[in-house]
Amino acid sequence: MSAEVTTFGPDRLSRHGRAASIALRMLKDRGFVVICILAATSSILVLSWLLWSILSSGLTYLDWAFLDDVPSRKPEKAGMGPAIIGSVLVCAVCAFFALPIGVGSAVFLEEYKPTKGKWVKRLHAFVQLNISNLAGVPSIVYGIIGLTVFVEMFGLFGSANDPALAIGSHPFEASDGSSYLEQAWYYFQLPIGRGVLAGALTLMLVILPVVIISAQEALRAVPDSLRHAALGVGATRWQMVSKVSLPAAVPGIMTGSILAMSRAIGEAAPMLVIAGIVFITYTPLHLMDDFTVMPLQIYEWAKKPQEAFHAVAASGIIVLLAVLLGFNALAVFIRNKFHKPLS
Amino acid sequence: MTNPSANPTRPIPGRPRSKTAQRVRERLIQAGLVGCALFSILITASIVVILAAEAIQFFRLDEVSITEFFFGTEWSPLLGAEKHFGIWPLICGTLLVTAVAMSVALPLGLITAVYLSEYAPPRLRAVLKPTLEVLAGIPTVVFGFFALTVITPGLISLHEGFEIYNAFSAGIAVGIMCLPIVTSLTEDALQAVPRALRAGAFGLGATRFEVSVKIVLPAALSGIVAAFLLAIARAVGETMIVALAAGSSPNMTLDPRESVQTMTGYMVQIFLGDASNYGPEYLSSYAVAFMLFVMTFGITVIGQKIRKRFREVYQ
CATH class of the missing domain: 1.20.5 (Single alpha-helices involved in coiled-coils or other helix-helix interfaces)
Incomplete structure (x- = not known):
C-alpha cells in the first residue's frame, strides 16, 4: 500500500515534466504578474499620452470664437461652427429614424419570441444572427450603400443637380436682374442628393445594430415575473409590452441609445463618402443642403501639410471629445438616477 | 349604487x-x-x-479582366497610360496594417484580460475598466491624427527608414483602437468559465499562473478566438486611421516602413473626388467594397461558428 502512495510522490511528477520545485512555480507566477501589470498599465499610458499630445497642441487655437467661426484658409481664423451645427442636425435626424426602428426590432426579438412554428422560429433566429453580422460590417461599406440608395436613388429620378421632384423651391429675382431658385426650409427633392437627410439615413444604417443590441439587453434585464404578472391579470401581449416591460427598460434603452449616438457623432468614414470634403461656411438651410460634420472637418485639417492646421485639428478634437464626454456623462447619470433593481 | x-x-x-x-x-x-x-x-x-x-x-468593362482583378499584382487605376486593376496590392496593404495592429492588440489585450479577470485588485480594476471604456469611445479619426502627428514622427526619429506615411504607424494606431474590443470580449469569455474549475485546480495546489494558463485559458479558448476574429474584422475594415496615416500608394510590399494603400484607403481616395463618376476607377471602388464586405463578413461568420461549435458547455 505504501508503494502505491510513493508512485504519486514528487519524483514521479518531475519525470512527467511538471515543475517540481515550488520556488520555481512561484517565481513564474510572480513574473507573470509583472508582465500583466506592464501590459495593463500600457493602455493607461497610451491614453494619457494621446490626451496629453492633443491637449498640448490643441489649446493654442481653442477659444469661444473657434466654436462659432467658419473654416478658413488662415489657421488662426478657422473655426468649426458649421461642422458643429451639421453634426447636431445629422445626429438628431438620425436618432429620429434609428431609435423607433431599433427599439421596435428589439421588442420583436425579445418580447415576441415565437413559441411554436418551425419557420417562424427560424426567421427569428435569422434576424438575430443577421443583426450581429451587420454590427461587423465596416462603416465605409454603409457609406457606399447610402450613396447608391439615398443620394442617387439608383438614378431612378435623374441626377441630384437636376431632381425629378422638387418641393419648396421658387424662382427668385435678384436686384441685378439674375434669377435663381430660392429654397424654403422645408425644401425636398428626389433624389435627395448629398444632403443632411442622406447623411442621417446612412448613419442610421451604421448605428442601427448598436441600438438594437443595447435595447435588447435593456429588455432582457426586466425580470420575467413582471411580464407573467401582467399577462396573469389579462393583459394582451402589446399591453404587457407597452405598460410593463418597455417602461421598466426605458433607462437602459436611453443609456444605450445615447452611447449609440456618441458613436454616430464620431463616425467619419460614411460621412466622407456621402458629403465629401466641401468648403462650407454656412449653416444648412434645409435637409437637402450640403453639410459637414465634426470628424470630417478634423480629417480635413489633419490632412493638410501645414503644421498650424494640425494644431487646429487638435482643437477640433478637443471639442469633439468634450461633446462625447458630455454624452457619456449623461448616460452614466441616467443609469445611476433611474436604475432601480426590479427583482 | x-x-x-x-x-x-x-x-x-x-x-x-x-x-x-x-x-x-x-x-x-x-x-x-x-x-x-x-x-x-x-x-x-x-x-x-x-x-x-x-x-x-x-x-x-473592356479595360477590366476578372482574372487580372483576382490574380493581378498591379493596381494603378488613376495613373499611367495603361490602367491595371489587380487587387493584390490593396489586400497586401490591408493585411500588413492588420498584422501590425494584431501584434499590438492581441498579446496586450489577452494579457490585460487575464489580469483583469484572474488577478487584478479592485482598486486597479476601477482604473483600468474606465480607461478601456474611454479608449473604446474615442472616434477613429482621433487615432488617425495621433498616428500621423505623434507615432510617425516618433518612429522616424528612431529609425531613418520610415516614410512619412507608413503601414507601421497606422498599424499601431489600429492596434490601440482594437485593444479595448479584444480585452472586453476576452474578459467576458474568461468570466464565463465557472468558479468550480478554478477552485478545483487551486485545491490541487496549482498556482494562480497555472490556473490561468492551464485551466481558464483552454476552457475559454473558443470565446477568445472569436474575440480575436472580431478584432481582425474591425482592423480590416478600419478606414480613417489608414486614410490619414498609411498613405495612398498601392505597393505590393511586406515592409511596414513603406507607404501602402489599403482597400478602405482606396475607397476614400475615390470618394474624395480623385475620379470622375461612372468611370472604371469609380466602379472599381464597388468591386473593392464587395471584396472588403466578403472578407469582414466571412471573418465574423467564422467567429460565430467557432464560438458555437467549440464552446465548452458547463452547467
Whole structure:
C-alpha cells in the first residue's frame, strides 16, 4: 500500500515534466504578474499620452470664437461652427429614424419570441444572427450603400443637380436682374442628393445594430415575473409590452441609445463618402443642403501639410471629445438616477 | 349604487371598446414590429445586391479582366497610360496594417484580460475598466491624427527608414483602437468559465499562473478566438486611421516602413473626388467594397461558428 502512495510522490511528477520545485512555480507566477501589470498599465499610458499630445497642441487655437467661426484658409481664423451645427442636425435626424426602428426590432426579438412554428422560429433566429453580422460590417461599406440608395436613388429620378421632384423651391429675382431658385426650409427633392437627410439615413444604417443590441439587453434585464404578472391579470401581449416591460427598460434603452449616438457623432468614414470634403461656411438651410460634420472637418485639417492646421485639428478634437464626454456623462447619470433593481 | 364604474355601458377609460378592435390593434402592432425586424434583413440584402450588381458592371468593362482583378499584382487605376486593376496590392496593404495592429492588440489585450479577470485588485480594476471604456469611445479619426502627428514622427526619429506615411504607424494606431474590443470580449469569455474549475485546480495546489494558463485559458479558448476574429474584422475594415496615416500608394510590399494603400484607403481616395463618376476607377471602388464586405463578413461568420461549435458547455 505504501508503494502505491510513493508512485504519486514528487519524483514521479518531475519525470512527467511538471515543475517540481515550488520556488520555481512561484517565481513564474510572480513574473507573470509583472508582465500583466506592464501590459495593463500600457493602455493607461497610451491614453494619457494621446490626451496629453492633443491637449498640448490643441489649446493654442481653442477659444469661444473657434466654436462659432467658419473654416478658413488662415489657421488662426478657422473655426468649426458649421461642422458643429451639421453634426447636431445629422445626429438628431438620425436618432429620429434609428431609435423607433431599433427599439421596435428589439421588442420583436425579445418580447415576441415565437413559441411554436418551425419557420417562424427560424426567421427569428435569422434576424438575430443577421443583426450581429451587420454590427461587423465596416462603416465605409454603409457609406457606399447610402450613396447608391439615398443620394442617387439608383438614378431612378435623374441626377441630384437636376431632381425629378422638387418641393419648396421658387424662382427668385435678384436686384441685378439674375434669377435663381430660392429654397424654403422645408425644401425636398428626389433624389435627395448629398444632403443632411442622406447623411442621417446612412448613419442610421451604421448605428442601427448598436441600438438594437443595447435595447435588447435593456429588455432582457426586466425580470420575467413582471411580464407573467401582467399577462396573469389579462393583459394582451402589446399591453404587457407597452405598460410593463418597455417602461421598466426605458433607462437602459436611453443609456444605450445615447452611447449609440456618441458613436454616430464620431463616425467619419460614411460621412466622407456621402458629403465629401466641401468648403462650407454656412449653416444648412434645409435637409437637402450640403453639410459637414465634426470628424470630417478634423480629417480635413489633419490632412493638410501645414503644421498650424494640425494644431487646429487638435482643437477640433478637443471639442469633439468634450461633446462625447458630455454624452457619456449623461448616460452614466441616467443609469445611476433611474436604475432601480426590479427583482 | 351611484358608483360610476358600476354602470356596465360606460367603458373604462383607456380600454378598447371591443375585443375585435383590440385584436386588430394587436395584429397591426405586431406587423409593425415584424417590419422593423425585417428592415435589418433588407439592409443586408441590399448591401449584397448593390455591391454585387455594381461589381458585375465593373467586370463587364473592356479595360477590366476578372482574372487580372483576382490574380493581378498591379493596381494603378488613376495613373499611367495603361490602367491595371489587380487587387493584390490593396489586400497586401490591408493585411500588413492588420498584422501590425494584431501584434499590438492581441498579446496586450489577452494579457490585460487575464489580469483583469484572474488577478487584478479592485482598486486597479476601477482604473483600468474606465480607461478601456474611454479608449473604446474615442472616434477613429482621433487615432488617425495621433498616428500621423505623434507615432510617425516618433518612429522616424528612431529609425531613418520610415516614410512619412507608413503601414507601421497606422498599424499601431489600429492596434490601440482594437485593444479595448479584444480585452472586453476576452474578459467576458474568461468570466464565463465557472468558479468550480478554478477552485478545483487551486485545491490541487496549482498556482494562480497555472490556473490561468492551464485551466481558464483552454476552457475559454473558443470565446477568445472569436474575440480575436472580431478584432481582425474591425482592423480590416478600419478606414480613417489608414486614410490619414498609411498613405495612398498601392505597393505590393511586406515592409511596414513603406507607404501602402489599403482597400478602405482606396475607397476614400475615390470618394474624395480623385475620379470622375461612372468611370472604371469609380466602379472599381464597388468591386473593392464587395471584396472588403466578403472578407469582414466571412471573418465574423467564422467567429460565430467557432464560438458555437467549440464552446465548452458547463452547467
